[in-house]
Amino acid sequence: VIPDPNEYYFRRPDRRFSDEEFILPTLDGEAFKEAVFAIDCSGSMGKEEAAYCISEVCQIFRLFEKVRGRLIFHDTEVYDQGDIDDIKDIPQEIWGRGGTDFRPVFEFIKENNLNPSVLVFFTDGEGDFPDEVPNYDVIWLCLTDASLPFGKVIRIDISDLRPIYC
Numbered sequence: 001v002i003p004d005p006n007e008y009y010f011r012r013p014d015r016r017f018s019d020e021e022f023i024l025p026t027l028d029g030e031a032f033k034e035a036v037f038a039i040d041c042s043g044s045m046g047k048e049e050a051a052y053c054i055s056e057v058c059q060i061f062r063l064f065e066k067v068r069g070r071l072i073f074h075d076t077e078v079y080d081q082g083d084i085d086d087i088k089d090i091p092q093e094i095w096g097r098g099g100t101d102f103r104p105v106f107e108f109i110k111e112n113n114l115n116p117s118v119l120v121f122f123t124d125g126e127g128d129f130p131d132e133v134p135n136y137d138v139i140w141l142c143l144t145d146a147s148l149p150f151g152k153v154i155r156i157d158i159s160d161l162r163p164i165y166c
Contacts, residue, residue, distance in 0.1 A: 035060075035069040036109060036116040037084070040123035042075040042100040049143055052158045053122035054090065056141070061087045070114065076101040078108045100127030106134060 037060075039053045061067055061084065071081035071090065075098035081091055102121070109116065118137040125146025138151030143158060 034114070034116050035067060036072060036105075036114060036119045037069055038072045038074055038102075038105045038119060038121045038123075040075070040100060040121065040127070041073045041079070041097060042124075042127070043097045044100065044124050044126055045143075049124070049158065053141075056122065057084075058087050058090055061090070070116075072105060072108065074102075074105050075099060076104065078104045080108065100124075102127050103130045106130045109134075 037057050039050065039057070041050060045053075057071065061069075069084050071084045073079040073081060077098070082089075084090055100123070102123075105119070105121075108114075109119070116136050118139060119134070120139045120141065122141050122143075124144045125140065125142045125148055126144070129149050133150045140148045140151050140153045141156055142148065142153055143156055145155070
């Protein structure tokens with residue numbers, strides 16, 4: 001997360017300016033420098049789960065207009081979808097369907113000199129993990145109770161949710 005002075009905030013004014021006739025808001029805020037979104041497209045992730053993951057990425061781009069990111073589908077390989085600047089850049093279909101190995105995603109980021117603020121995984125959490133913790137934040141949006149070795153884990157129960165298509 002980097003400073004992004006595009007948000008207005010009203011905070012208590014500085015006493016040095018208390019004699020002013022009016023109070024102006026402060027420009028402040030934070031933004032992602034770049035996010036990498038990795039969607040698990042292994043055989044253990046069904047079509048419903050995949051559709052939900054794609055719809056969540058779409059919602060992120062709808063809610064946070066300044067997000068820049070890269071979309072990756074992965075199973076035991078990486079299927080790079082390229083840079084995503086707008087919802088229309090997000091593919092609606094997932095391919096892959098092999099086993100699950102998270103290591104190629106981390107290797108892809110390193111080999112392509114990507115410098116993400118955050119890596120967001122959409123997964124069921126079953127797979128092989130790297131031995132080293134990366135130097136950027138990792139968020140696991142996990143659809144099961146799987147144990148994940150590092151990063152922030154957010155458990156999602158999609159049983160009552162329906163995907164919102166882009």
